[in-house]
Amino acid sequence: MDLRGIGSTSYLSNLESAGKTAETSKPQGKDGFKDALLDSIKSVEAARSEADESVARMALGKGEDIHKVMIALEKADISFQLMVQVRNKVVGAYEEIMRMGV
Amino acid sequence: MDFFGSMDISASGLEAQRIRMNVIAGNLANAGATRTEKGGPYRRKDVVFESSSTEFSKALETASGKQQGSVKVVDIVEDNTPFRKVYDPGHPDADKEGYVSMPNVSVPNEMVNLISATRSYQANITAVNAAKSMAAKALEIGR
Numbered sequence: 221m222d223l224r225g226i227g228s229t230s231y232l233s234n235l236e237s238a239g240k241t242a243e244t245s246k247p248q249g250k251d252g253f254k255d256a257l258l259d260s261i262k263s264v265e266a267a268r269s270e271a272d273e274s275v276a277r278m279a280l281g282k283g284e285d286i287h288k289v290m291i292a293l294e295k296a297d298i299s300f301q302l303m304v305q306v307r308n309k310v311v312g313a314y315e316e317i318m319r320m321g322v
Numbered sequence: 323m324d325f326f327g328s329m330d331i332s333a334s335g336l337e338a339q340r341i342r343m344n345v346i347a348g349n350l351a352n353a354g355a356t357r358t359e360k361g362g363p364y365r366r367k368d369v370v371f372e373s374s375s376t377e378f379s380k381a382l383e384t385a386s387g388k389q390q391g392s393v394k395v396v397d398i399v400e401d402n403t404p405f406r407k408v409y410d411p412g413h414p415d416a417d418k419e420g421y422v423s424m425p426n427v428s429v430p431n432e433m434v435n436l437i438s439a440t441r442s443y444q445a446n447i448t449a450v451n452a453a454k455s456m457a458a459k460a461l462e463i464g465r
Contacts, residue, residue, distance in 0.1 A: 287336040291329055291450060298325065298457045305461050 253310050260306040264299045271296035325457040328449070334392035335446035341395045342369045342439045346432055353427040356415040363415075364425040366401035401426055 274292040277284040345367050352364040374392050403426045411420030 285337065285340060287333060287340070287447070291333050294450070294454050295326055295329065298454065298461075301458065301461050305465075 253314055256310050257307060260303045264296070264303040267292075267296040267299040325453050325460075328453045331392045332446045332449040332453070334394060335449075336443060338369075338371055338393045338395050339439050339443040339446065341398075343436075343443070345369050345398060346435050346439060349427045349432050350429065350436075353425055353429055353432075355425055356413070356422060363405050363423045364427070366403075366425065366427045367398050368401055369395050370397040370399055372396040 271292040274289045278289045355364040405423040405426050407421045408424050410422045413422040416422045
């Protein structure tokens with residue numbers, strides 16, 4: 221999983237630039253809330269599919285070690301928890317902005 | 323991600339200990355085998371572990387994105403200590419004096435190796451769990 225991927229599409233940097241001047245806050249198609257979420261979901265998907273394949277190999281008796289399966293599952297678990305945290309932060313920031321008085 | 327890196331290192335340790343376990347199981351199973359394909363009694367086998375810290379493997383693993391500092395089984399070698407001689411004239415493999423060459427496997431030694439392999443395996447699993455709980459703790463930052 222790439223942590224930098226989440227950092228580079230950071231919604232915080234968007235907020236920062238939006239706060240400076242109205243001119244610099246051009247709408248950017250790439251760095252929205254949606255893309256930040258989608259990026260983290262994609263990285264979880266990679267870990268999940270690896271765990272999935274590992275379990276399948278184990279179930280089919282293709283000589284997969286138990287510890288490999290368990291470690292793949294743990295990796296998928298941690299990635300998923302990280303994604304949930306990212307989602308919470310993104311949604312939290314979004315709601316915070318929506319609550320702003322104009 | 324670095325937590326996954328330490329998990330990969332522990333996974334290589336688990337793999338190595340599992341291979342060692344297989345070899346020890348083979349030694350125990352063949353403790354009484356007086357015939358092998360090569361002829362003569364079974365020879366005790368042992369594993370050789372190698373840490374992947376040699377210059378070439380370091381460069382190779384950095385290039386292939388693999389984790390440094392992992393361990394692997396590079397070889398399974400035979401123990402060249404002499405065979406045990408047991409007096410058993412009725413045995414089909416007994417020599418003229420009635421002695422049978424039995425494998426140089428010492429069951430108590432293998433039992434100790436078995437415990438050692440099991441404990442090393444457990445140690446690696448503890449390391450995996452520690453890495454996992456560190457990652458889980460890191461996710462609690464700001465909660």
